[in-house]
Amino acid sequence: xxxxxxxxxxxxxxxxxxxxxxxxxxxxxxxxxxxxxxxxxxxxxxxxxxxxxxxxxxxxxxxxxxxxxxxxxxxxxxxxxxxxxxxxxxxxxxxxxxxxxxxxxxxxxxxxxxxxxxxxxxxxxxxxxxxxxxxxxxxxxxxxxxxxxxxxxxxxx
Numbered sequence: 001x002x003x004x005x006x007x008x009x010x011x012x013x014x015x016x017x018x019x020x021x022x023x024x025x026x027x028x029x030x031x032x033x034x035x036x037x038x039x040x041x042x043x044x045x046x047x048x049x050x051x052x053x054x055x056x057x058x059x060x061x062x063x064x065x066x067x068x069x070x071x072x073x074x075x076x077x078x079x080x081x082x083x084x085x086x087x088x089x090x091x092x093x094x095x096x097x098x099x100x101x102x103x104x105x106x107x108x109x110x111x112x113x114x115x116x117x118x119x120x121x122x123x124x125x126x127x128x129x130x131x132x133x134x135x136x137x138x139x140x141x142x143x144x145x146x147x148x149x150x151x152x153x154x155x156x157x
């Protein structure tokens with residue numbers, strides 16, 4: 001189900017915990033699986049559950065609770081815009097409208113060319129940089145303006 005390299009990475013994460021606490025590596029295992037597969041299918045989550053020796057429902061709960069996990073296929077780039085209070089006060093609603101217009105899709109949707117999926121996100125813990133977004137769960141961009149958004153979209157094309 002997962003490559004030997006991904007299994008080795010998961011084993012590395014498991015080794016950080018006591019022997020009888022393999023399930024503590026669930027978040028890392030899901031991240032590793034998602035990097036390899038692009039998203040987390042039921043089959044992938046079942047594999048992670050079996051590998052960690054935990055109930056599948058417990059893995060589903062983690063994967064559906066955190067917005068960094070994708071349980072459906074996405075566009076090539078996922079842009080998650082923070083819309084919580086600090087970002088909202090600093091212009092996130094205007095940035096959201098700009099993104100929707102530029103991408104031709106709303107929150108929870110993928111652009112027609114399959115390049116971008118736009119998501120609405122909860123607080124990302126960098127309120128001083130508001131408004132901000134995460135790109136592909138790994139890159140944070142703050143102090144967003146329509147011009148900066150345009151530059152980021154152009155770079156990602």
